[in-house]
Amino acid sequence: MFFEIVYILSGRCIQTVGFDTHQFHEGDFIFISPDTFHTMEVFDDNSIVINILLRHSTFRDMFAPLTYGNDLLSEFFSSGLYASNQFQYMAFHAGKDEVLKNELLKMCEEWMKPDKYTDQILVGILTMTFAYLMRHYSDTLETSVSYHTAMPDDFLIMSYMQENLKDVSLADVAKHFNFSISYCSRLIKSSTGVSFNDWKRTMRLRRAEHLLLSSNYTIAQISDSVGYANPESFIRTFKKEFHLSPSEYRKNKNRIS
Helix, strand or coil: CEEEEEEEEECEEEEEECCEEEEEECCEEEEECCCCCEEEECCCCCCEEEEEEEEHHHHHHHCHHHHCCCCHHHHHHHHHHCCCCCCCEEEEECCCCHHHHHHHHHHHHHHHCCCCCHHHHHHHHHHHHHHHHHHHHHHHCEEHHHHHCCCCHHHHHHHHHHHCCCCCCHHHHHHHCCCCHHHHHHHHHHHHCCCHHHHHHHHHHHHHHHHHHHCCCCHHHHHHHCCCCCHHHHHHHHHHHHCCCHHHHHHHHHHHC
């Protein structure tokens, strides 16, 4: 499975994503999630389109910090990593931004003449590009969520769950948004493909993974911060998901980096 990034260097293209067709122009960045049906058409010789494929496993290993925020870009990459179908695509309309254009051309040049440092350089360029897009062009953001619904309730729910992850319940979410519990449960299931409890578990493990790799917190502290009743329950759940204990996971990842 791949995340796909499309950048329109010049001209235009027609991109079909799922059942929808969109026309994109120079300076547009389009992010397409794994397992999303899509096609692209370029109609003239003056149009140049850069296409980047990021393997699912590569993204998880190298770009995991991009999934830890509370913004739409983080939710997009998280939904792709954890096999929910919340987003099919996201697009930023950056126009004739020379900074972005130069960074993408640097990537192409690096790819054409690789050496042992190429992977790190490509990761650095892409990470900067993602952050730059959110800083300067979040107001141009177009997504499969905003395209189909007037108000992305599912994204607001996910943000609320992230902010209250330690002790959030389905009843809390429903009360906060003035929804019935049954409607809230259906909305979460339709957005993520799993139940509220399964999605909360996924979010807790994602945050625990981040804390293991980015902090010196003990296993007990991490367990408590993500809402487990005791460290034993956390360790058992983590090991079932990652096939390693939290301590083993931290040690292995630190050894690789």
